[in-house]
Amino acid sequence: MRVYGVTGWKNSGKTTLMERLVEEITGRGFSVSTVKHAHHATEIDHEGRDSFRHRQAGAREVLVASPVRWALMHELRGANEPPLAELLTKLSPVDLVLIEGYKRESHPKVEAHRAETGRPLLAPDNPTVRAVASDTVPAGLDVPVFDLNDITAIADFILKEVGL
Template structure:
């Protein structure tokens, strides 16, 4: 599986870009999975649901299955967060995995940047960032700057980077 990341400051457009890239790249016939890193205690389950009740009772893992999808919830229960590589090993094979977040990991990335956030470019200090997708032309970028709203051009860049 080939990996490519989307990173950036909060509210810079990471999730929106990943969503658009998934749609564009799958439209081209390439299979895609995603990994999203959350810095907070993300809970995908709802209080009162059977699966939630199973976890609250102490289950280490709860697998929920239906005719249209399945999901495996794994409780860390105080154990450290697993490394990205361990999580990737759990994915089914696809052509490309888009990774949102994980800015300190070694895989190549594109940085989302919005002038209105007032944050500096991460690319200046992070050699794994290969391009910036921005709503402006940030000064001092040593990597290519792409239009944040040009999904097709960003997809072309990512696919060329990973050889697809």
């Protein structure tokens, strides 16, 4: 499976970049799935829903199905978070999986960077960052730098990198 990441510090524009890349790449006829890493407990279910009640009762997995989508929730119940490689095996085959977060994993990435965050670039110390998408022009980088809003160029770069 072809995978490519978008990484960066909080509020650097990762999610917006992911959203725009998915739209651009699917618009070119490729199938795309995404993986989003959260560092905190993320709740996608809501109290009062039947599925929430099933989980609260102790179910390990709850699959919710409707005529327009289905979702599988898996409760870790104290087990360790599975590694990214294991999670990727749960996805159906697609042309490209875009991964948001997982900055320390070994897959190639584009770093989203906005000067207003005041955070340093990850690229100089992270060899998996193959390009930077920024609202400024950082100097002294050994990787390509794209305007954060030039989605066409960033998508072209990623698709070339993965051989699509």
